[in-house]
Amino acid sequence: MQKKIRNAEILCVGTELLMGHTLNTNAGYIATQLSSLGIPSYRQIVIGDNPSRLLEQIKESAKSSDLVILTGGLGPTLDDLTMKTAADAAGRSLVLHQPSLDHIESHFRNLNRKMSENNKKQAMLPEGATVFPNTNGTAPGAMFSCPAATQKEPNHEAFLVLLPGPPSEMKPMFTLSLEPILKDMAPYYLKSEYVHLIGIGESAAETAIKDLIEAQDNPTIAPYASEGECMFRVTQRIDEDTDADLLTPLIEELKRRFTENIYEIGTRSLPEVVLDMLKEKKKTVSFAESCTSGMVSSFMGDIPGASSSFMGAIVAYDNQIKERLLNVSSEILETDGAVSERCAAAMAEGCRNKMQTDIAVSITGIAGPDGGTEEKPVGLVYIAISDDKSTKVISMNGRGNRMRIRRVAALNAFDLIRKSLL
């Protein structure tokens, strides 16, 4: 498969996507990956589990593009027809792929469950296909060529790639199996760096580098915003004419302009950056969470190897728990209330004492939708950090729904640790 891919399209199969029951996050993920591989994608399509419409769409898409990436419809059930339909479009028959069957059988053995007959279907793959193992489920993926003659190009062939629908299976398969193949097939080579910022809004960040964005050619700068943080992707297009390093000077300029707001140049998340800093400084941490109710701890536990620095947390959702387990005085709770500077400070100190960690961080606030007052509106959150020297409290006024307020509060808690360790 050494042919260059000029363009790609993404075809997501599933009635649940078509009906709007499941949000299509796969298309965006794949588009982003293709873009950083240097493969332009011009179209995304969602279509239901209907074999005749799917067949027609695969044929049409194969004529329009050099690469068609399909997701979904690889499950064991009757309406999972993508593999069969794509094989039909390519004029290939399905044959048993023994290593895939072995994998599926061992999957069920490990679960102590009986494999049902219809799971065997997932090991039936198009003749001559490159097979992608599924590290997170049963359905293997596949890649194979499909003749798709057009008037302009009577010898046109497209590559069909079939990936499973669940993002937890699709993403590792993309990274582990497909990406290495596509790297050699991109029309040119792109080199990207990711500059992650926190504590500054997207439009403020964009305004600060308006001149750079307007003047961009190569490298390019693309801003992305997500809840509570933002990111610039800077991308240099490398071909025979330009192989000098144009990224480093641009990143240096961004560092000059944003200083402390940059928490990472690379791919680590904010909790990963904080965990690495804690490890390096040999510090332990614990959390006392009220409105985030375990979210900060859970972000920590998402990271393999967190146990070297992360000891644990007390989720004090109820005020009784704040009193009993964190030793917050009833006087504070009565006078200032649970959402207050003094309560946040007492929670952090009580947590540090109870957990015996170098650092403890507390979060208490009003996540909504109810419970806000004029004085303490929904979105008001106090975050405190306590170490052997002092206790410091910050406040934030979160906007948006309950989930957003809690997530942004959790990120701000990590940022507070980061700044204290700088």
Place this chain on the structure above:
Amino acid sequence: MQKKIRNAEILCVGTELLMGHTLNTNAGYIATQLSSLGIPSYRQIVIGDNPSRLLEQIKESAKSSDLVILTGGLGPTLDDLTMKTAADAAGRSLVLHQPSLDHIESHFRNLNRKMSENNKKQAMLPEGATVFPNTNGTAPGAMFSCPAATQKEPNHEAFLVLLPGPPSEMKPMFTLSLEPILKDMAPYYLKSEYVHLIGIGESAAETAIKDLIEAQDNPTIAPYASEGECMFRVTQRIDEDTDADLLTPLIEELKRRFTENIYEIGTRSLPEVVLDMLKEKKKTVSFAESCTSGMVSSFMGDIPGASSSFMGAIVAYDNQIKERLLNVSSEILETDGAVSERCAAAMAEGCRNKMQTDIAVSITGIAGPDGGTEEKPVGLVYIAISDDKSTKVISMNGRGNRMRIRRVAALNAFDLIRKSLL
């Protein structure tokens, strides 16, 4: 516009969607609305701000469907070309729509801003179009017919509907202006129910009702799987011939076959169901989390009003915390280890004691990727529930990556509470 609409498709325009920078929530929203209006939609397409590719796509879509709903590209800037391109496809010229211009001008007056010349473009609409006012922004929407002859139907015409891209403008326009028109054009009315199951795999669940799925006509049954649970959507098509309730008997049959595996008929998540049960039985709950490190508590805190039953949690990531805060004996930790039946039981009991709740649930396991042994492999999780009568421990062998193992463990913890309250 009294013609019946047999099928629809959704065409979202915008390079930011195509590149994956913006998540496409419009397609799902419109699909859901169409579905409840009884208009089948067979395809969703995302395409960039490229007029020639867009023109080609509109023509192709108009041939395939009776209704094409476009979103995006109605803004004032140079690359907002959807209205012009759709008018071209329909062979209509753009003419000034004075009420829209008046609205745009008053919008800017209200903001105390000067209207820029290019905003006038937004009042240029296809001749003869039905115009939809924008209650939340400047760009009006439009609906008009587009000749799209096919071999089968030489007189075929499709309706093109153009809506703005920002969801805050698109949604009210859909509800206020488009829905009343589409109601009269739907071929039939659909009624759906959602049956949620846990503790049974997708293929086993489907095997158990293979006969129902194969015999389905009206109502239909569609299975969906997600991490650790699965769901059936049952849908009745209601027209003049069939207005009897066909859903209830089918749901009763599903209840007979799946009994305890069904946790919800409706739209509540498993944590929501459990919280409602706790409220109804006036029980309080707390958690002792090791490998899930706050995820169970966080799921609880996601729900507004959780505080009535959810007191708090102890995240005992480190064994010292298990000993000190949960009173797990060092003998258990040394002999059986932290991932063991006895440790899970001791954690639940210690938590219930410390938190003084009616029920306490503990989770301890090996989420990986490292830390597994032959005897205790990655994925092994113990979950214990303790109340005033007894303590019960279950084990699971989770598959997949760290995140999946932890999520499925968290769901199983909720299911254990649910079963204890049945």
